[in-house]
Amino acid sequence: MPLKSGKSKKVLTYNIREMMRSESFAQDKSPAKKRAMATAAAYSSARKAGGKFSKKRKKR
Numbered sequence: 533m534p535l536k537s538g539k540s541k542k543v544l545t546y547n548i549r550e551m552m553r554s555e556s557f558a559q560d561k562s563p564a565k566k567r568a569m570a571t572a573a574a575y576s577s578a579r580k581a582g583g584k585f586s587k588k589r590k591k592r
Contacts, residue, residue, distance in 0.1 A: 535574070539583030547574040 535547045551557045551570035558566045575585050 535577055537577065537581050539578045539581045539585075544574050544578055547577060 535550065536543050548567075548570045551573060552567065558569050561569070575583075579585055
């Protein structure tokens with residue numbers, strides 16, 4: 533499951549979809565938790581590629 537590097541919306545969508553389809557990614561997690569983890573990982577890789585995405589703020 534190699535992820536593409538890049539910061540475009542198309543690359544983000546591809547990376548999230550690849551992680552959601554993978555059987556080894558977050559095996560025993562609920563679908564909502566799995567989606568949140570995939571989204572966070574995709575945005576993290578986009579930030580490393582030079583994308584200007586802010587981190588999600590925690591609610592208090």
